[in-house]
Amino acid sequence: MSLPKDYRDQRCSLARSLEVLGERWTLLIIRDALYGGRRFSDFVEHLAIPRSVLANRLETLVEHGVLAKVSPSDRGYSEYEITGKGKQLWPAIRVLMSWGDEHYTDGEPPLSFRHVHDGGQINADGICTVCNEPVALADTLATPGATLKPRSDKPGAITGALLQGHRLLEDVRSSAAPAQSSAKS
Amino acid sequence: MSLPKDYRDQRCSLARSLEVLGERWTLLIIRDALYGGRRFSDFVEHLAIPRSVLANRLETLVEHGVLAKVSPSDRGYSEYEITGKGKQLWPAIRVLMSWGDEHYTDGEPPLSFRHVHDGGQINADGICTVCNEPVALADTLATPGATLKPRSDKPGAITGALLQGHRLLEDVRSSAAPAQSSAKS
Numbered sequence: 001m002s003l004p005k006d007y008r009d010q011r012c013s014l015a016r017s018l019e020v021l022g023e024r025w026t027l028l029i030i031r032d033a034l035y036g037g038r039r040f041s042d043f044v045e046h047l048a049i050p051r052s053v054l055a056n057r058l059e060t061l062v063e064h065g066v067l068a069k070v071s072p073s074d075r076g077y078s079e080y081e082i083t084g085k086g087k088q089l090w091p092a093i094r095v096l097m098s099w100g101d102e103h104y105t106d107g108e109p110p111l112s113f114r115h116v117h118d119g120g121q122i123n124a125d126g127i128c129t130v131c132n133e134p135v136a137l138a139d140t141l142a143t144p145g146a147t148l149k150p151r152s153d154k155p156g157a158i159t160g161a162l163l164q165g166h167r168l169l170e171d172v173r174s175s176a177a178p179a180q181s182s183a184k185s
Numbered sequence: 186m187s188l189p190k191d192y193r194d195q196r197c198s199l200a201r202s203l204e205v206l207g208e209r210w211t212l213l214i215i216r217d218a219l220y221g222g223r224r225f226s227d228f229v230e231h232l233a234i235p236r237s238v239l240a241n242r243l244e245t246l247v248e249h250g251v252l253a254k255v256s257p258s259d260r261g262y263s264e265y266e267i268t269g270k271g272k273q274l275w276p277a278i279r280v281l282m283s284w285g286d287e288h289y290t291d292g293e294p295p296l297s298f299r300h301v302h303d304g305g306q307i308n309a310d311g312i313c314t315v316c317n318e319p320v321a322l323a324d325t326l327a328t329p330g331a332t333l334k335p336r337s338d339k340p341g342a343i344t345g346a347l348l349q350g351h352r353l354l355e356d357v358r359s360s361a362a363p364a365q366s367s368a369k370s
Contacts, residue, residue: 011295011333013285014216014278020289021281024207031199064288088284091310093199095277096206100198103249103270104205110196125276125319126310134310148196 020064021089025049026057030086031093033067035142036172037158038079045156061086082169090137090168091126098124110148114141116167140168205249206274210234211242215271216278218252220327221357222343223264230341246271267354275322276311283309295333299326301352325353 021027025047032046043054058080061067066086069078094113101109113122116139120130128135143165150159161172206212210232217231228239243265246252251271254263279298286294298307301324305315313320328350335344346357 012213012216013282013290013294013296015213015285016289017281017285018212022207022209022212027203027207028197028200031197085284085288088287088309089280092277092280092284095274095280096202097198099270099273099277100200100202102273104201105198109198111198124273 020060020066023057023060025053026061027089027093027096029054029057029061030066030082030089032158033080033082033086034090034093034137034168035158036161036166036168036170038081038171038173039077039157040080042157042172043080046158048151087137087169094122094126095124105147108147109145111145111162112143114143115139116141138167138169142166142168205245205251208242208245210238211246212274212278212281214239214242214246215251215267215274217343218265218267218271219275219278219322219353220343221346221351221353221355223266223356223358224262224342225265227342227357228265231343233336272322272354279307279311280309290332293332294330296330296347297328299328300324301326323352323354327351327353 021030028047029043032043037043037046040051040054040058043049043058044051047054058067062069062080064085065083066089067080068083070081071078097111101112113135114120115122115128115130115133115135118128118130119141120128122128122135122140126134142162144163148163150163155163157172166172206215213232214228217228222228222231225236225239225243228234228243229236232239243252247254247265249270250268251274252265253268255266256263282296286297298320299305300307300313300315300318300320303313303315304326305313307313307320307325311319327347329348333348335348340348342357351357
């Protein structure tokens with residue numbers, strides 16, 4: 001498998017970014033951290049990838065300051081927290097998701113994003129279709145579509161949170177109910 | 186090397202998108218097509234990748250309708266044209282480039298993007314910092330920074346166009362001068 005340093009000759013900031021983000025699974029891990037996944041086990045369950053691959057990707061992301069490894073004093077293990085540098089990637093991830101929604105879901109996206117204050121759908125440009133304002137990441141509510149289904153009878157913390165609707169960035173384990181469950185289009 | 190179908194279990198439109206776009210070099214090829222690269226030789230020169238890898242990536246992109254293979258009647262060979270579906274990816278690429286600019290260029294981006302009508306710098310959100318309006322892809326001017334340097338004495342068509350400033354989407358071979366060369370910050 002070719003290594004990221006293959007892009008070394010490219011004098012381009014896209015190539016630089018992809019050296020950090022372009023490895024398999026990396027953007028999906030960042031997506032899960034933006035959703036509010038924080039524990040190693042959250043990512044393992046949701047992504048179903050080998051633990052060694054996940055450990056490698058998390059290490060790179062911590063090294064580059066996309067995630068921060070924190071140790072909450074009231075819990076016995078480390079957690080991974082998305083940083084400001086990581087949050088800057090949300091618009092790119094949102095665009096790629098919208099693109100996948102439009103072209104590869106037969107019109108039934110597994111997840112849609114809504115503005116927490118008015119329930120308006122957020123479009124590919126990040127604009128709320130109700131208030132016409134750009135929506136901040138923290139004001140974004142992930143709401144499940146009919147095609148979102150758990151892989152098993154016992155969904156992990158991330159799947160569980162998404163299935164009931166979940167405000168982005170909030171810890172997937174602390175959210176019992178969506179911030180605004182009356183969201184509609 | 187793991188294949189794109191590894192993401193099969195992921196019920197997520199980001200995973201669907203990355204099945205198409207996540208292979209090495211693919212986003213850089215799309216970037217070059219957005220710049221106005223059209224010929225196989227343009228991509229080979231600019232990316233310096235093996236022809237077989239490039240052929241494989243181009244085939245996938247044509248298959249998925251991101252690029253269209255066209256045969257201009259006045260020329261003896263095929264060209265690759267970015268489609269509407271491909272152009273939808275520009276905001277994601279722009280965000281990833283801005284991210285690379287901010288974190289990995291020591292404040293000297295090799296390239297910046299300006300609004301062709303007023304020369305205003307385009308920010309990570311795609312907004313012109315002069316007129317405060319969102320800038321369409323076709324109204325975007327790539328302007329070289331001091332750190333943009335050709336790899337050889339005889340730069341290819343894409344590098345040549347970028348070095349003198351180039352309006353996005355315009356054929357890199359037909360552009361003798363930038364649409365607006367008086368652009369300043």
